[in-house]
Amino acid sequence: MTLxxxxxxxxxxxxxxxxxxxxxxxxxxxxxxxxxMILLPIVAGIVGGPGRGASMGFWAGLVADLFLPTPFxxxxxxxxxxxxxxxxxxxxxxxxxxxxxxVAALGxxxxxxxxxAMLGSLLxxxxxxxxxxxxxxxxxxxxxxxxxxxxxxxxxxALPEASTEGVPTSxxxxxxxx
Amino acid sequence: xxxxxxxRRPRTxxxxxxxxxxxxxxxxxxxxxxxxxxxxxxxxxxxFAPVKSGVNDIIEPIGSFLAGSVHYGAVRQQNQKLQxxxxxxxxxxxxxxDAEQAMQxxxxxxNLPFLPNLQSVPAEVTNYxxxxxxxxxxxxxxxxxxxxxxxxxxxxxxxxxxVVQASHHTATVRxxxxxxxxxxxxxxxAPGSLAVLTGEGSGKPLxxxxxxxxxxxxxxxxxxxxxxxxxxxxxxxxxxxVVSAKTGSSASQESVELRPAADLAHLRYVSxxxxxxxx
Numbered sequence: 001m002t003l004x005x006x007x008x009x010x011x012x013x014x015x016x017x018x019x020x021x022x023x024x025x026x027x028x029x030x031x032x033x034x035x036x037m038i039l040l041p042i043v044a045g046i047v048g049g050p051g052r053g054a055s056m057g058f059w060a061g062l063v064a065d066l067f068l069p070t071p072f073x074x075x076x077x078x079x080x081x082x083x084x085x086x087x088x089x090x091x092x093x094x095x096x097x098x099x100x101x102x103v104a105a106l107g108x109x110x111x112x113x114x115x116x117a118m119l120g121s122l123l124x125x126x127x128x129x130x131x132x133x134x135x136x137x138x139x140x141x142x143x144x145x146x147x148x149x150x151x152x153x154x155x156x157x158a159l160p161e162a163s164t165e166g167v168p169t170s171x172x173x174x175x176x177x178x
Numbered sequence: 179x180x181x182x183x184x185x186r187r188p189r190t191x192x193x194x195x196x197x198x199x200x201x202x203x204x205x206x207x208x209x210x211x212x213x214x215x216x217x218x219x220x221x222x223x224x225x226f227a228p229v230k231s232g233v234n235d236i237i238e239p240i241g242s243f244l245a246g247s248v249h250y251g252a253v254r255q256q257n258q259k260l261q262x263x264x265x266x267x268x269x270x271x272x273x274x275x276d277a278e279q280a281m282q283x284x285x286x287x288x289n290l291p292f293l294p295n296l297q298s299v300p301a302e303v304t305n306y307x308x309x310x311x312x313x314x315x316x317x318x319x320x321x322x323x324x325x326x327x328x329x330x331x332x333x334x335x336x337x338x339x340x341v342v343q344a345s346h347h348t349a350t351v352r353x354x355x356x357x358x359x360x361x362x363x364x365x366x367x368a369p370g371s372l373a374v375l376t377g378e379g380s381g382k383p384l385x386x387x388x389x390x391x392x393x394x395x396x397x398x399x400x401x402x403x404x405x406x407x408x409x410x411x412x413x414x415x416x417x418x419x420v421v422s423a424k425t426g427s428s429a430s431q432e433s434v435e436l437r438p439a440a441d442l443a444h445l446r447y448v449s450x451x452x453x454x455x456x457x
Contacts, residue, residue, distance in 0.1 A: 017226070018226075018229055018233060021226055021229075021230055021308070022229075022230050022233040022234060023233070025305055025306075025308060026234075028306060031306075031310075031380055031381055032310050033310065035310070049188065050188040050189075050191075050192070051187055051188035051191045051192075054188065054191050054192045054195050055191060055195065057195075058195040058198070058199065061199075062202075065215075066218055066219050066222040067219070067222060067223070067226075067308045068308055068309045068312075069307070069308070069309055069312045069314045069342060069343070069350060069352065070309050070311055070312055071203055071206065071207065072202060072203065072206040072211075072215040072219075073199045073200075073201075073202030073203035073206060074199075074203060076195075076198075076199045076202065077196060077199035077200065077203065080192060080195040080196055080199060081192075081196070084188065084191075084192045087188070088188075116311070117311065120311060123203065123207070124207070125311070125312075125357060125358060126357060127311075127312075127356065127357020127358070127377070127378065127379045128311045128312075128357070130357065130378065130379050130382075131310065131311055131379045131380065132310075136310045136311075140310075
């Protein structure tokens with residue numbers, strides 16, 4: 001990644017944090033608010049593949065952790081896993097399909113919240129499994145599915161050259177879908 | 179057909195990132211890294227406070243304008259005018275009720291019977307937590323106002339929680355209902371028996387530990403902070419009132435459910451008690 005790419009990624013991350021810390025926290029309904037920081041590794045996984053998805057998940061997670069009372073580093077860990085997972089799961093798919101980002105955001109966000117709660121519980125925060133988990137998963141996943149396309153555009157702007165890393169070499173050689 | 183080979187680089191990247199995350203979590207939990215992470219959190223809170231305030235100032239009028247526009251096209255001009263008047267009256271009534279509620283909470287905070295000789299700093303609740311997985315609030319005072327980590331926070335009815343993060347101008351308070359919260363309390367006739375109240379998550383009742391089976395605990399009974407030596411809260415602050423108590427046939431402890439004494443769902447203003455365990 002060039003310095004310009006790093007600056008762009010930083011800018012996009014800053015925009016996401018600003019929206020999350022202002023608009024999204026105020027959209028709280030029934031004690032639950034959306035979490036758009038999860039979108040970053042998911043769409044980065046689609047745009048740049050598993051490696052970039054994992055990297056974006058790590059850094060976006062660390063930034064998100066600065067504002068959370070939950071264990072520091074937990075969002076980075078889960079973000080890395082989800083970014084890698086989404087990137088790997090979408091390798092063989094047509095990444096230009098319009099339905100892919102919302103579907104990936106829906107499934108990725110649900111999985112993120114589930115893993116987050118389970119790992120948090122393992123790390124000495126058992127209440128994380130006893131909160132209104134289903135409501136959190138539904139609210140976060142649906143909002144993220146709706147916002148997936150604009151988020152994808154922003155991340156695609158920040159990561160202009162889609163990576164071939166992790167793509168099966170046979171697919172790269174034949175110029176197949178990325 | 180040959181199986182496609184995948185590059186190993188992303189897997190190596192993932193492995194490194196996972197190891198880095200686990201290291202950060204471990205160091206933070208064991209305290210070695212906590213000062214750094216706490217400082218970074220404090221810096222972020224300070225840096226984002228003006229951004230948050232600015233964005234809210236921009237968004238609020240836009241939201242009102244959009245809401246007004248949606249209604250504008252829906253009614254005829256005369257009806258619209260009447261509707262606007264009704265809305266205005268409703269808004270005035272709502273804001274009056276809102277102001278009355280805020281005034282009530284502020285007045286109650288000025289005269290807290292359970293804080294006779296303790297200094298406190300009033301604060302506005304600016305947010306109901308940044309995580310869906312923790313019961314916390316953000317308040318409008320910070321280190322510049324004398325707020326320190328672990329200081330107790332009280333509301334009109336009683337204990338609200340404890341300061342767990344303090345930046346220059348804001349602080350984060352862990353509510354007593356959070357799963358990580360544990361409060362040493364006293365109950366029953368003087369000198370009172372000791373117990374520990376633990377949180378079960380936002381909106382859920384508190385539960386009591388160390389209440390022996392068949393202890394006569396009645397609904398409505400109040401549990402107050404014990405104030406034992408080294409306790410994290412001063413003595414005598416109401417924490418919760420008993421909702422129900424029952425003992426199972428083979429249980430060694432009574433199962434007690436309690437409701438927080440402070441109305442945590444409608445907090446507008448709170449007071450940070452300038453008190454530490456050494457006092």
